[in-house]
Amino acid sequence: MKMIGMIGGMSWESSAEYYRLINRDVRGRLGPTASARCLLWSFDFSEIERLQNAGDWNALTAMMIDAARRLEAGGAELLIICTNTMHLMADAVQAAVSVPLLHIADVAADRLHAAGIEKAGLLGTAFTMEKDFYRDRLAARHGLSVVVPGAEDRAVAHRIIYDELVAGVVTEASRDAYRAIIARLVDAGAEAIILGCTEIMLLVQPEDSPVPLFDTTTLHATAAVEMVIG
Template sequence: MLDLKTIGLIGGMSWESTVPYYRIINETVKARLGGLHSARVILYSVDFHEIEQLQREGNWTSAGLILAGAARSLQAAGADFLVLCTNTMHKVAQELEAAVRIPLFHIADPAGEEIRQAGLSTVGLLGTRFTMEQDFYKERLRQRHGLQVRVPDQADRDIVHRVIYEELCLGQVLPESRREFRRIMARLVDSGVQAIILGCTEISMLVKPHDAAVPLLDTTTLHAVKAAELALAS
């Protein structure tokens, strides 16, 4: 019998960016194994309205408790490891890890490894205000992967954050917002970044590789592909 690990997905933040995880994971498994093979996946999808309110209030403790409960449910259902389908909520990664015995596959690591293997050292980071301004994500990239991390200025961070929550999380992809992201990414390139991490799972809905003069690291795709490969590893 095939020794394929079961992936426990914690999704719904937002559901628009969780859908590609399921597709990419299964595409990767099928490409590797062929035939009618697909991934073993258990999905726990939260109500993002509740999580977003807690984010806005700065109540990360309560948000962490919700996701820790999801992690325990996935462990009880038979998941071998966890994939949290969001960048921002990795702020509570330690709370999830403490709640279960199975490992959490951190979303920043595939991007960090990809950049390091390419021989690059200075990266731009786009994401929610929490991801760009707080240390939980940037410090992992610095400490674990030796990267210098730069973010847009305050005004541009406000634009990125607004577009994520008021448009992309609602499934809206607007040309004017794409133009703004192109401008923001161009400014990061002018500041010396060698690649840009799309550190929010919705951003890849809006911008594509041709929208920037440097490589764009899509955390959704990288995380999902590497999760599938982890599930396939013996």
């Protein structure tokens, strides 16, 4: 089994889910006493959030590259960034190390294609929904059509992630808000919904959507295990 290097702490709530899912999958594949060989670099998310809000993506890129290099030096043979938003600098991180970086959007696209989905709704932070790094990768590299919520819905989705989910707060009111946003994406033609923030799976379940949900946290963790076990 190869060593997974996890760049996490963004937030630790979802990083904990990654750790649980990866180890659960390894145990299921290799036996009851098996667990993953992994290293975790965990950021202080308050510092990450401050730089995000300031738009200092250069500083954030330098931090992510530093984390990736430290994990590689520690023996990591595969890297994963345990958050969708920070894949904004995934290409820069990959260019700075010699071990492969498993891109979360590529994993999601592979599963969407396997399910015969051509048009998907994207939920995530405002950065993920509004910047082109994620949508363009799905479209240009994978030929998928992506629809995002309207401005008001994007603001609601973002607020719930940063004010509640990263702090482990899950409320029925926020679940209802996401259900309504999902319904509007379906009305706009979405055949499936990409949960493009690794915390959303803490709030939204399959029964909350009339179309299939593609939880990037679980898909990313599963794909990482497949790569390190072979």
